[in-house]
Amino acid sequence: MxxxxxxxxxxxxxxxxxxxxxxxxxxxxxxxxxxxxxxxxxxxxxxxxxxxxxxxxxxxxxxxxxxxxxxxxxxxxxxxxxxxxxxxxxAVSGENGTAVPHIENPSKLACVFGEYLKMLHSLPTEGCPYGNRTNELLNEAHIKGIDLSIMNEYNYSAIDNVIIHGDYCLPNILMDNFSFKGFIDLGYGGVGDRHYDIYWGIWTLNYNLKTDKYKDIFLDAYGRNDINDDGLNYFTKLIKLTD
Structure with a gap:
């Protein structure tokens, strides 16, 4: 930094x-x-x-x-x-996920990046000051004039049931030699749908590592059983429409 x-x-x-x-x-x-x-x-x-x-x-x-x-x-x-x-x-000790010691070991980086996201999504939602992140995202899309009926092509109903970061990218996680130190830049977080963060996790690995070959390591580390393909496709579409 x-x-x-x-x-x-x-x-x-x-x-x-x-x-x-x-x-x-x-x-x-x-x-x-x-x-x-x-x-x-x-x-x-x-x-x-x-x-x-x-x-x-x-x-x-x-x-x-x-x-x-x-x-x-x-x-x-x-x-x-x-x-x-x-x-x-x-100031929390450590360096963000784009620091050279982390980027130089991309397989390890993708693995812990998935594990730490699962840790975040496993936190209790009680007391979170923002409880309807998905509704906020859909409202933003509506304000931009996007016809949300096109989302019906996916057999998925978005839900607010986990704490999401809202901008889960490598610069926004601090680690010391891959040991977790903290999440930062939390201005888009709240209780939302896990697939929103998962999309951005995939995106940032592709962007910062300049390849998509580490996507599966990330998803395996997060836990495939908790990932719905239609849910991931739903948020991929929504984000591309609104970003």
């Missing part, structure tokens, strides 16, 4: 977060056009994410929820200002 030391005026951020970064060295660690991510190295080793107002509340709530299950970092503070949201989370 590239980090570039930057000068940063801490007076521009809310007081509740300013107290944590006073005197710290700040590095730009952004990897998205939608948010500025700063690595804070001081008394706290943490990340400060800054994005448009209202855009980080879900990530904050999902991170707090999953931290209680020891699979996400601690969300230390969240503030929503006039123009921007500010999310301050602890």
């Amino acid at each position: 590239e980090r570039t030391e930057v000068s940063f005026d801490i007076e521009t951020i809310p007081l509740t977060i300013r107290q944590y970064i006073k005197g710290a060295t700040i590095y730009d660690s952004s990897c998205s056009e939608n948010a500025k991510t700063l690595f804070v190295s001081g008394e706290e080793r943490a990340f400060l994410k800054i994005s448009k107002r209202g855009s980080l509340e879900r990530e904050y709530k999902m991170t707090k929820f999953l931290h209680k299950h020891n699979v996400a970092p601690n969300a230390i503070a969240y503030e929503s200002g006039l123009d921007y949201d500010y999310l301050f989370t602890e």
Whole structure:
């Protein structure tokens, strides 16, 4: 993960977060056009994410929820200002799934990537702040003017019954030599249908490894008995229509 030391005026951020970064060295660690991510190295080793107002509340709530299950970092503070949201989370040790030590062993990577997804989907859903992820996705499709009757070609009814990440891609899992450390960037998560995450798991392996040869390792590690082919086809179609 590239980090570039930057000068940063801490007076521009809310007081509740300013107290944590006073005197710290700040590095730009952004990897998205939608948010500025700063690595804070001081008394706290943490990340400060800054994005448009209202855009980080879900990530904050999902991170707090999953931290209680020891699979996400601690969300230390969240503030929503006039123009921007500010999310301050602890820095978890380890590197993401695209780090060289992980990519250099693609078979092992695909295997643990499937195992850790199954672990996430096995968590209890009670207390999750977002309980209808599939309905949200279908509503988004409807707003975009997509005729959802075309989904009837699949003999599958999408359900909300597991905790999903919502953006299950290799950059969003932290590991130390394949040992799980935490899930990050949880702003699309909630209680949803497992096949949504499974689709993105297949996609990211293809994209980051530049081949589809590790798909079966991933699916075997997740557990074929819990994968419905029609369900996977359903979400493959839905995502391609809405992405």
